[in-house]
Amino acid sequence: xxxxxxxxxxxxxxxxxxxxxxxxxxxxxxxxxxxxxxxxxxxxxxxxxxxxxxxxxxxxxxxxxxxxxxxxxxxxxxxxxxxxxxxxxxxxxxxxxxxx
Amino acid sequence: xxxxxxxxxxxxxxxxxxxxxxxxxxxxxxxxxxxxxxxxxxxxxxxxxxxxxxxxxxxxxxxxxxxxxxxxxxxxxxxxxxxxxxxxxxxxxxxxxxxxxxxxxxxxxxxxxxxxxxxxxxxxxxxxxxxxxxxxxxxxxxxxxxxxxxxxxxxxxxxxxxxxxxxxxxxxxxxxxxxxxxxxxxxxxxxxxxxxxxxxxxxxxxxxxxxxxxxxxxxxxxxxxxxxxxxxxxxxxxxxxxxxxxxxxxxxxxxxxxxxxxxxxxxxxxxxxxxxxxxxxxxxxxxxxxxxxxxxxxxxxxxxxxxxxxxxxxxxxxxxxxxxxxxxxxxxxxxxxxxxxxxxxxxxxxxxxxxxxxxxxxxxxxxxxxxxxxxxxxxxxxxxxxxxxxxxxxxxxxxxx
Ligand code: HEM
Ligand code: HEM
Numbered sequence: 001x002x003x004x005x006x007x008x009x010x011x012x013x014x015x016x017x018x019x020x021x022x023x024x025x026x027x028x029x030x031x032x033x034x035x036x037x038x039x040x041x042x043x044x045x046x047x048x049x050x051x052x053x054x055x056x057x058x059x060x061x062x063x064x065x066x067x068x069x070x071x072x073x074x075x076x077x078x079x080x081x082x083x084x085x086x087x088x089x090x091x092x093x094x095x096x097x098x099x100x
Numbered sequence: 101x102x103x104x105x106x107x108x109x110x111x112x113x114x115x116x117x118x119x120x121x122x123x124x125x126x127x128x129x130x131x132x133x134x135x136x137x138x139x140x141x142x143x144x145x146x147x148x149x150x151x152x153x154x155x156x157x158x159x160x161x162x163x164x165x166x167x168x169x170x171x172x173x174x175x176x177x178x179x180x181x182x183x184x185x186x187x188x189x190x191x192x193x194x195x196x197x198x199x200x201x202x203x204x205x206x207x208x209x210x211x212x213x214x215x216x217x218x219x220x221x222x223x224x225x226x227x228x229x230x231x232x233x234x235x236x237x238x239x240x241x242x243x244x245x246x247x248x249x250x251x252x253x254x255x256x257x258x259x260x261x262x263x264x265x266x267x268x269x270x271x272x273x274x275x276x277x278x279x280x281x282x283x284x285x286x287x288x289x290x291x292x293x294x295x296x297x298x299x300x301x302x303x304x305x306x307x308x309x310x311x312x313x314x315x316x317x318x319x320x321x322x323x324x325x326x327x328x329x330x331x332x333x334x335x336x337x338x339x340x341x342x343x344x345x346x347x348x349x350x351x352x353x354x355x356x357x358x359x360x361x362x363x364x365x366x367x368x369x370x371x372x373x374x375x376x377x378x379x380x381x382x383x384x385x386x387x388x389x390x391x392x393x394x395x396x397x398x399x400x401x402x403x404x405x406x407x408x409x410x411x412x413x414x415x416x417x418x419x420x421x422x423x424x425x426x427x428x429x430x431x432x433x434x435x436x437x438x439x440x441x442x443x444x445x446x447x448x449x450x451x452x453x454x455x456x457x458x459x460x461x462x463x464x465x466x467x468x469x470x471x472x473x474x475x476x477x478x479x480x481x482x483x484x485x486x487x488x489x490x491x492x493x494x495x496x497x498x499x500x501x
Contacts, residue, residue, distance in 0.1 A: 006208070010264035014211065017264070020257025021218055028250035036250060037242035044240060045251070048224035049217070056188075057195045073303060077310035081317060088185040088318035092231070092325060092340050099237040 121304030122311040125274045127193045130308070131315055132270070135186040136259070139223070141179035143256050145172040149405060150249055152487050160451035161485070166459065168485035170403035174330030177407030180230045181326050185318035187223050189311065212265045219258035222251045234342040234406045245405075329408040345402075345410035349472035352402060352412055355488070358473045361440040363494045372478055374462070376426050377499040383426045387478050390464060393417045398459045404488040414482045416463035419498070420456045428500065430456060436481045436490075437497040448481065448490035449501060459484045462495065 029038045063083070067076045121127065151161055152169060162168075204210045226248060233244050240247075263270050328338025329345055348354045358364045366372070374390065376383040396418050403409035428434075434450040454460055460483035464471060471477040476493025483491070 006265050006267055010267055013264035014215070014261040017215065017257040017259070017261035020260065021215075021254045022257075024218075024250045024253030024255075024257065026250075027253065028247060032246060035243040035246045037240075037247075040241045041247045041250075044229070044247075045221040045225050048228055049221040052191065052220070052224050053195075053198060057191065060192055061195070073306070077306065081310055081314040084185070084189070084314035085318045085321050088188070088322050089325060089340065091184060091188075092181065092322050095232050095235045095237055096340070096342065099235055 121307030121309075123193055123196060124304070124308075125269050127308050127311055128190070128266075129269050129272070129274065130312055131186060131190045131193055132266075134315065134319070135183060135190050136263075138179045138183035138186055139255065139259060142176055142183060142226075143252055145176035145179065146249070146252055148172045149176060149487065150245075152490070153245075153405075155449060155451065160453055163451075163454040163457035163460065163483065163485050166484035167401060169487050170330070170401040170409040173403055173405060173487065174327075174407055174409055177230070177234060178323060178327050178330065180227060181322050182319045183223070184227050184231070185322055186315060187227060189315040189318070191220065193311070212261075215258045215261045215265075217258075218254040219262055222255040222258065225251050226255060236406070332410075341408070343404070343406060343408040345404075345408040349474050350412075350466050350469060352410055352466065352475065353404075353408060354474045355404060355406075356443075356493070358477075358494070361438075361443065361494065363439045364473065366439045366496075367473060367477055367494045374479060374495055375497040375499075376422055376428070377497060378426060378428045378432070379500060381426065383422075385422070387464075390417055390462065390479065393421065395464075396458075396461060398461060398482075400459060400461075400482055400484055402482070402488055402491060403486075409488075413467050414461055414463040415465035415468070416461040416479070416482070418458055419450075419460045419462055419481075419483075420458060422462070422498070423455060428455075433501040435497075435499050435501040436492040436495060437499060438492050439494040439496045445489040446492075448486075448492045450481075450483070450498075454483055454486065457484060 028036050028041055064080070067079055071079060148161075149169075149172065151159065155161065204213065229240075229244060229248055229251075232239065233248070238244060268274070322340075324334060324337055325340040326338055326342065328334035328336065329341035329343050335341075335344075335346070343353055345353045358367055372387060374385045376385070394417070395415050397413060397415045399411055399413050401409050401411045431452050432455070433452065434455050436448045436450060438446040440446040450460070460481070463476075463480050463482045464478070466472070466475055471480060476495070479495045480493045481491055481495060
């Protein structure tokens with residue numbers, strides 16, 4: 001897979017990135033925990049990951065599988081493009097529709 | 101490489117719907133670049149919003165351009181919403197890497213994969229929380245901006261690392277793949293694209309193109325559907341705009357009503373006065389005093405942190421007229437205080453540039469009419485390049501901070 005390894009200087013960027021992550025974590029956990037509620041925030045972060053990787057993506061894969069098996073490549077591509085646009089608009093509308 | 105037929109057999113259906121063109125490195129880079137632009141715009145504009153609301157002691161933001169915050173925060177929500185389909189596309193392109201075998205090749209690979217956790221979780225969180233916030237739905241116990249801010253740093257930090265690890269690909273130097281790059285085993289899969297790579301030449305390209313068209317079309321669709329809350333030319337087109345900035349009393353949206361703020365009686369009290377306090381020098385102005393002063397008319401936008409904005413014509417007394425009359429020092433940082441109590445945004449800061457800007461008004465009228473109670477009657481602050489939460493309504497005091 002990795003035909004090219006990261007250039008050595010890349011580790012400097014990675015280190016800077018880790019510092020930025022640390023700053024974010026510090027803001028989330030230490031600075032004002034009564035406002036950030038670290039446990040709830042962590043649950044939302046983990047929840048977002050689990051729901052996407054465990055539900056949304058597998059469903060998308062299954063739908064893709066159905067399309068691959070039932071349509072010709074040309075029509076599959078057309079359907080996929082249209083479905084993508086429709087789902088994007090649905091995602092956008094959903095909060096307004098579901099909000100209590 | 102180790103052949104793991106069992107894992108591969110189990111997961112084979114995961115690869116089948118991934119025509120190689122749409123799930124290879126080139127697609128990851130194409131979609132990644134678009135997503136990267138959206139995230140960069142969202143991060144920079146988000147930080148500008150943060151600096152408006154959490155001024156650094158040594159950095160006073162300028163009071164110009166007049167439309168500054170309107171544009172930056174409007175762009176923030178536009179870029180953030182554009183990032184939603186791009187993020188979904190990006191994750192769909194690379195989802196199969198989640199099942200890469202072996203899961204960790206070496207220490208560097210372990211670091212790379214570990215740092216994908218804050219990247220993916222953080223991005224999903226940013227767009228979800230942002231989207232819920234702009235429809236003003238807060239189904240969490242934390243204070244949205246603070247968490248959104250901390251996670252933004254985690255996202256850009258892990259994105260920087262991601263780009264470093266994928267450096268050659270990001271630069272466009274992509275190892276030429278044979279049709280498919282199998283991740284579950286080491287031989288090309290018998291999917292249509294892979295098997296037919298020679299026969300149906302161009303199929304990977306067609307899938308890559310379809311993916312790009314789908315991503316661009318979705319991004320355009322979500323942008324057109326919402327940007328009209330900021331961009332007047334799109335106002336009529338944007339059917340899904342979270343907020344209509346022109347729907348409200350006097351044709352302008354209101355986030356916090358006088359009833360919600362609990363200021364109705366105080367605001368309608370005929371004995372209302374504005375207090376200007378600089379140390380022990382206190383000056384008071386009745387409504388009649390303010391009405392009798394020279395009035396200025398200015399077209400200024402009201403630009404909410406939630407991204408919606410609209411311009412209106414405001415009439416009132418320039419704050420600087422009061423400041424010079426009361427002898428307030430030119431380098432003082434001020435605070436505008438509302439009649440409202442116990443609300444996070446009841447007061448707002450004014451740095452010297454904002455306080456003395458000739459367009460910073462103590463407004464009495466909106467579009468020629470006296471201010472509606474919900475727009476801050478009897479007196480509200482309105483100034484250029486400020487977030488809406490700082491355009492303090494139902495003013496009671498201006499004081500040296
Ligand atoms: C901003 C949010 C982004 C997220 C959440 C994200 C997520 C991911 C994930 C989860 C992978 C799979 C990595 C693996 O397991 O090895 C990946 C791969 C990759 N990403 Fe990103 N990415 C983002 C932005 C970008 C950007 C801005 C670029 C470049 C312009 C980029 C370029 C790549 C490349 C080249 C790969 C390798 C794909 C392959 O070899 O098939 N990504 N990304
Ligand atoms: C794409 C990744 C995103 C990043 C990196 C990001 C970053 C930020 C940052 C740094 C702030 C400033 C927070 C503060 O004042 O401390 C902010 C504010 C905000 N963001 Fe985002 N954001 C993203 C996506 C979104 C999305 C998708 C939306 C909405 C659709 C959104 C809506 C908002 C709103 C409404 C605020 C203002 C919060 C307030 O001051 O009350 N953001 N964002």
